[in-house]
Amino acid sequence: MTAPKRTWPLLSGRSRLVLLAPLFVIAILAWWIASKTLQNYQMAINPDVQLAEGSMGQDYSRNPHVNDDTQPGPQVGITLQTVADTVLWTSPRKGEIPLYRIPVLTYTPEGNLVAMVEGRRKPEGDTHPKIFSVRRSTDRGDTSCEMWSPAQRILYDKGISSYLGTVFVDDTTRTVFLMYAYCEFCPLISMMLMNSTDDGITWGRPRNITDMVGKDYAAYPGPGYGIQKKHEPAKGRLVVCGHGFHHGKGLVLLLSDDHGMTWRRGAFVPSIPFTNGTDGDFDPDECQLVELPDGSLYVVARNEKVYKQHCKIVMRSFDGGETLPQEHTYLDGALIEPRITSGLWYHDGTLFYSGPKHDTKRRNLYIRWSYDHGKTWSSEKQIWADWAGYSTLMMLPGDKSHLYIMYERGKTGPVDEIALTKIKISMEQGREDT
DSSP: OOOOOOOOOOOOHHHHHHHHHHHHHHHHHHHHHHHHHHHHHHHTSBTTOSSOTTOOSSOOTTOSSBOTTSOBOOOEEEEEEEEEEEEEEEOOSSSSOOEEEEEEEEEOTTSOEEEEEEEESSSSSSOSOEEEEEEEESSTTOSOGGGSOOOEEEEEOTTSOEEEEEEEEETTTTEEEEEEEESTTSSSOEEEEEEESSTTSSOOOOEEOHHHHOGGGOOEEOSEEOEEOOSSSSTTOEEEEEEEETTEEEEEEEEESSTTSSOEEEEEEEOBSSSOOOTTOBOEEEEEEEEOTTSOEEEEEEETTOOSSSEEEEEEESSTTSOOOGGGEEEEEEEEOSSOOOEEEEETTEEEEEEESOSSSSEEEEEEEESSTTSOOOEEEEEEEEEEEEEEEEOOTTOOSEEEEEEEEESSSTTSEEEEEEEEEEEEETOOOO
């Protein structure tokens, strides 16, 4: 004899309401917590900061000029004068490589210049196959394009899009590194690292460091350059800034304490909301960092979704790149931008910044400079009055008199050619530029 099948009485509308009410309360509570978290994060980002007041771990306002040994020096004024201008790559708009983009520049341990670009096999968009092209100058960029080394292809991705990324130098081991993203539009990108031990003349085989960093933090490096810290904390550490991830957007610092053998994730700042990708979201994108004389890191990031206004996002780290505190994250309204990568360089008490001086169009390229580590921007020099795109800044070790800017420019658009301009830095004691 089989047991009678047990049936359950249908719940009345009131009973169902009693059971669903706690779930409804939990959902409302979760929404409130998420909204409060977002509100608290955004409140920590001051949208009205133009002079970066209160953003520094150390108050430099009383020291208009601070030497690299952190001791205040005499007040100076700086003027910039162009002394050489060279077109390194031209985009023919036809042929095997119709378009060159993404200028990347570094010094070498022997005091030479190495310039890199992406060569795109199709002119439109970022998603197509690419090569990485490299040229060297052994005379400090003084002579014409013909005196640079012939363009050398160090990577040909054969159908899978790569992202040029970040170049950096370990001065201890005298090694030049290139970190880049392979298969940048795949569900999971790969972070690749290659290096040169002969001053950028030849390059070794790339190695995959994705597992070291962690697939959730595999990022697009730069584009630009990374640093080797010269001051404590974490003196000697290699630091690269990256953006964009498989599981969402944001900014990450990648760290190595063994001269590039192993890598790990340091600070991570997520986009808010994390994956919405809508206009107005907080979304730090392409980024560049420098080290200040107190050992802190100063990071400038592209404001991809135009959070609050068309200007740069600035972040600071005071622990060697382990964290980027919210209270030291702000918008610098003085650095307007049309959503673009910008150049950054610190030297002998002066912080240099390059980028288009326009809030929506890539044109009118300027170099600006600050004597108080980004609290105020004292003066500026126009580099290119017409169309201008990505830019990067560099100086050679031992040469305190010249600044280099490598950038995209053109007459018909911002990517007609990639040029390098050499600029003489002149200082006058007892005068501050206006």
